[in-house]
Amino acid sequence: MNVQVDARSIGKAENFDGLLARNTRLNPGDPVRIRVRRFDADRPDQSGFESFVVPYDASMRVLDALNYIAEHFATDLAYRWLCGSKMCGTCAIRMNGREVLACWESVEPDMTIEPLRNLPVIRDLVVDRAPYEARVAKFEPWLERSTDYAGFPEPLSHKDMKNASKALDCISCMSCFSACPVVGLGNLTDFAGPAPLVQLAQTALDVRNDPAKVASALEHAGIFNCVSCYKCEEVCPAKIPIVTRIIEPLKAKTAELVPHAARHSMVFRAIVASRGRIDPSELVLRVQGAKVLLQVGRALRLLLRGKINPLKTLFGKNRGAADAASRILDQ
Amino acid sequence: MKFAYYPGCSAKSTCAELNVALRKVAVALDLQLTELESATCTGAREIRAIDPVGFLTLNVRILALAERDGLPLMTVCNTCTLNLIDANAIFEEDKDLARQVNLRLAEEGLEYKGTTRVTHFLWVLFEDIGAERLRELVVNPLNGLSVAAFYGCHITRPPGKYGFIDSRNNQSLEQLSELLGCKPVDYTGRTECCGFHTAAHDERIAIKLTGQHIQSAKTNGAHAMVTPCPLCHTVLDSFQKEIEKDAGKKLDMPVLHLPQLVGLALGMSHEELRLDKHVVSTDALR
Numbered sequence: 001m002n003v004q005v006d007a008r009s010i011g012k013a014e015n016f017d018g019l020l021a022r023n024t025r026l027n028p029g030d031p032v033r034i035r036v037r038r039f040d041a042d043r044p045d046q047s048g049f050e051s052f053v054v055p056y057d058a059s060m061r062v063l064d065a066l067n068y069i070a071e072h073f074a075t076d077l078a079y080r081w082l083c084g085s086k087m088c089g090t091c092a093i094r095m096n097g098r099e100v101l102a103c104w105e106s107v108e109p110d111m112t113i114e115p116l117r118n119l120p121v122i123r124d125l126v127v128d129r130a131p132y133e134a135r136v137a138k139f140e141p142w143l144e145r146s147t148d149y150a151g152f153p154e155p156l157s158h159k160d161m162k163n164a165s166k167a168l169d170c171i172s173c174m175s176c177f178s179a180c181p182v183v184g185l186g187n188l189t190d191f192a193g194p195a196p197l198v199q200l201a202q203t204a205l206d207v208r209n210d211p212a213k214v215a216s217a218l219e220h221a222g223i224f225n226c227v228s229c230y231k232c233e234e235v236c237p238a239k240i241p242i243v244t245r246i247i248e249p250l251k252a253k254t255a256e257l258v259p260h261a262a263r264h265s266m267v268f269r270a271i272v273a274s275r276g277r278i279d280p281s282e283l284v285l286r287v288q289g290a291k292v293l294l295q296v297g298r299a300l301r302l303l304l305r306g307k308i309n310p311l312k313t314l315f316g317k318n319r320g321a322a323d324a325a326s327r328i329l330d331q
Numbered sequence: 332m333k334f335a336y337y338p339g340c341s342a343k344s345t346c347a348e349l350n351v352a353l354r355k356v357a358v359a360l361d362l363q364l365t366e367l368e369s370a371t372c373t374g375a376r377e378i379r380a381i382d383p384v385g386f387l388t389l390n391v392r393i394l395a396l397a398e399r400d401g402l403p404l405m406t407v408c409n410t411c412t413l414n415l416i417d418a419n420a421i422f423e424e425d426k427d428l429a430r431q432v433n434l435r436l437a438e439e440g441l442e443y444k445g446t447t448r449v450t451h452f453l454w455v456l457f458e459d460i461g462a463e464r465l466r467e468l469v470v471n472p473l474n475g476l477s478v479a480a481f482y483g484c485h486i487t488r489p490p491g492k493y494g495f496i497d498s499r500n501n502q503s504l505e506q507l508s509e510l511l512g513c514k515p516v517d518y519t520g521r522t523e524c525c526g527f528h529t530a531a532h533d534e535r536i537a538i539k540l541t542g543q544h545i546q547s548a549k550t551n552g553a554h555a556m557v558t559p560c561p562l563c564h565t566v567l568d569s570f571q572k573e574i575e576k577d578a579g580k581k582l583d584m585p586v587l588h589l590p591q592l593v594g595l596a597l598g599m600s601h602e603e604l605r606l607d608k609h610v611v612s613t614d615a616l617r
Contacts, residue, residue: 007457009494011502098497181524185539227536228376229524230488234498241491244417251380264532268377269385276371278340287532302569305608307345320369327438328371328388329378
């Protein structure tokens with residue numbers, strides 16, 4: 001007997017992200033309690049959270065609450081905004097641990113407001129976008145043609161521009177850059193981060209671009225350090241499917257133009273094509289080569305628990321799966 | 332209840348204990364599983380990115396195998412689940428591509444019509460068995476066990492698939508833990524990423540990220556962690572010694588596969604559920 005439960009979304013609290021839908025918990029005049037992280041490089045000793053209570057007004061946005069604070073309590077509160085309508089991308093902040101546009105997010109009864117992560121803070125909620133801009137500039141994100149095109153108008157289909165045009169929806173708000181756990185690890189890897197990659201995709205996924213130019217940008221993007229966690233997609237106010245429509249097509253482009261940078265994925269594919277399934281030992285051995293010797297300790301631990309099996313790696317193969325995979329992938 | 336069962340590569344190799352535990356628990360829950368013996372890998376994140384058509388064909392083939400048996404498809408791995416769900420959606424949306432894929436499948440006499448329901452063991456517990464029935468089956472409530480649920484990514488994101496505006500709102504594992512008698516632990520790592528998908532070429536990301544999550548679980552009083560994904564389990568458990576080295580402290584955090592936690596509450600032994608096959612000892616839970 002089936003129980004009528006949608007287990008995929010147990011705990012889902014919101015159906016719509018529209019202001020009116022989300023503001024139903026508050027009535028005009030209700031107190032909105034806000035903790036704002038303050039920071040001033042000239043007075044670092046006074047950094048920390050400051051609390052305010054703002055009266056709720058119909059359809060109140062986080063930006064309205066910040067404006068209220070700046071007008072009534074803290075005239076020196078630093079925050080950015082320009083258009084107020086989800087176009088300029090300057091007002092992104094973190095509300096209760098999640099990246100949102102202040103101009104597009106309804107207030108919550110209790111809010112902690114912080115600046116974006118992964119960028120230096122200039123003052124209060126204002127971050128320095130220079131590291132992002134420098135990374136984008138290095139990609140030289142413009143179109144170049146190695147050859148003249150044959151005539152005008154040049155044929156260009158919707159299908160050709162499917163992914164590049166998604167990237168053009170970006171408002172450079174940096175929400176994804178702040179949400180990305182790999183960017184959060186600092187200089188551990190050369191991963192450019194979602195926001196610069198979206199900028200790169202605008203031209204790298206444009207079929208008219210010079211492949212050599214695209215290749216040199218992709219070679220230094222560190223794109224295979226993306227962990228595919230979808231945190232960028234979750235916070236993107238422009239609703240760009242960053243993983244599936246930006247990062248994965250860029251990975252495919254890398255495999256095509258700079259195969260050595262895509263080695264791990266290509267080895268993975270080759271193993272599945274010959275075995276039908278992945279043998280983790282073979283994958284690690286082939287991807288890491290001699291470096292695998294550094295992992296002898298773990299290998300022994302796994303061997304002891306029966307988690308890896310050299311005999312299976314050498315001789316084990318599921319014939320049905322292997323045949324099907326080679327038929328599908330080897331063509 | 333009958334299901335076509337797709338264990339995925341991990342539960343057949345580095346997390347073989349998951350497959351054993353799941354099969355034991357399935358018997359107790361009256362789930363009849365037909366394993367798709369000739370099923371291939373779903374392509375993880377790798378084939379999915381660099382060979383989209385190959386990815387789609389591999390997954391649609393798995394969906395077609397289940398459809399041929401007339402059964403819903405049950406998985407035990409987050410990444411496989413999302414791949415199959417995504418492939419099902421692409422098959423539905425792009426009729427041209429769907430036709431191409433079916434031409435390829437015809438080579439072995441298969442055809443996919445688009446009817447397979449993809450589900451994960453976690454969802455089966457709620458949707459097909461149901462909380463009430465499950466509560467009746469619990470003979471060994473795990474009272475006093477504080478358990479930190481580690482969802483991983485692909486069972487709660489992307490928002491387009493699962494409908495969460497904020498994936499941290501997911502409560503399925505916590506609700507399940509309570510049902511089994513445990514006390515769920517609230518901590519920052521719940522719906523964060525383990526970093527598995529970069530670990531084969533550079534494990535530093537996985538070690539750093541997962542180190543934060545285990546420490547957060549421990550600080551908030553977890554005796555154990557539970558995950559619905561063998562890939563997360565691999566990083567949480569098999570990498571924990573390296574994580575301890577990186578963090579400079581002992582963590583000793585037992586990590587359970589979801590069916591193992593369920594199995595304990597159903598009265599099964601540590602040995603039956605292969606809890607002795609983990610890298611981090613689970614003896615503290617006895």
